[in-house]
Amino acid sequence: MKRKILVLNGPNLNMLGTRQPEIYGHDTLADIEGRLRKQGKARGLDVDCRQSNHEGELVTWIQEARTTCAGIIINPGAYTHTSVAIRDALAACDLPIIELHLSNIHKREEFRHHSYMTAVVTGTILGFGAYGYELALEAMVRLVDGPAAAPKPKTRSRRKK
Ligand code: CA2
Numbered sequence: 242m243k244r245k246i247l248v249l250n251g252p253n254l255n256m257l258g259t260r261q262p263e264i265y266g267h268d269t270l271a272d273i274e275g276r277l278r279k280q281g282k283a284r285g286l287d288v289d290c291r292q293s294n295h296e297g298e299l300v301t302w303i304q305e306a307r308t309t310c311a312g313i314i315i316n317p318g319a320y321t322h323t324s325v326a327i328r329d330a331l332a333a334c335d336l337p338i339i340e341l342h343l344s345n346i347h348k349r350e351e352f353r354h355h356s357y358m359t360a361v362v363t364g365t366i367l368g369f370g371a372y373g374y375e376l377a378l379e380a381m382v383r384l385v386d387g388p389a390a391a392p393k394p395k396t397r398s399r400r401k402k
Contacts, residue, residue, distance in 0.1 A: 243311040244285060246381055248277060248374070250292040251299060251318030251327075257343075265343050268371040277374055284382050284390075286311075296324055303330040311385045312337040314377045321346070321356045332361040337384035339377045342367035 250270060258269035274290040281288035289310070293299050299320070306313055313336055320327050321342070331338055338361070345368030346353040359365055363384060366373045382390050 243309065244385075245287045245289055245310045246281060246378070246385075247302065247306045247310045247313045248274070248288055248290045248378075249299060249302060249313065249315040249317075250290075251316060251320045252294040254316060254318050255292050255294070266370045273371050273374050277378055280375060280378050284378070286378075286382065286385070288378070296320055296326055300326050300330045303327070303334060306336065307334050310336060312339070312381045314339045314341055314374070314381060315358070315362075316341045316343070317358060321358055322353055324357055328357040328361055331358060337381060338362040339380055339384075340365045341373050341377050343370050343373060344368060 255270055257265055258267055258272070270292060274288075277290060278288045291302055293302070299317070303313065303315075313331070313334065315327075315331070315338065317324065317327055317340070321340075340356065340358045340362040342365075346356070348368075356365075364380065366377050366380070369376060
């Protein structure tokens with residue numbers, strides 16, 4: 242069974258942690274990716290993180306994932322609001338797909354309110370900053386392995402009277 246999750250980040254997300262921390266936080270992309278790989282390992286998943294500023298490269302990676310991966314987590318960056326090509330590539334993927342945004346795009350400029358991706362993905366996570374990536378990976382574990390794979394709540398030991 243395929244156990245690889247592709248985590249894709251689009252244009253300018255390689256700049257995370259260097260500018261606009263009030264919107265995108267202080268973590269660098271390397272910080273986020275390091276945590277995700279660790280989290281994936283603990284869940285028996287191989288997390289393959291990639292970033293590109295080029296639409297065609299993102300499309301190619303999505304196409305490859307169809308046969309090599311169990312799921313895709315994608316923050317398409319500004320292509321969210323412009324790219325029919327990325328949408329079409331995602332729509333052709335018979336895999337669970339999570340669209341992710343660091344910021345709540347609906348609280349921002351009007352041109353960010355529409356996503357070409359949302360109608361073709363399994364679900365969307367937005368507005369939780371870098372923590373959104375962890376949430377997305379937990380959701381992906383559930384999509385790939387089923388609800389039984391969710392972490393069990395800790396049971397409290399009974400106190401003796
Ligand atoms: O909130 C998100 O995750 C976005 O996908 C980020 C995109 C933006 O175009 C989308 O509307 C929402 C922009 C990513 C640019 O990230 C930078 C980070 C630091 C410095 C400069 C850009």
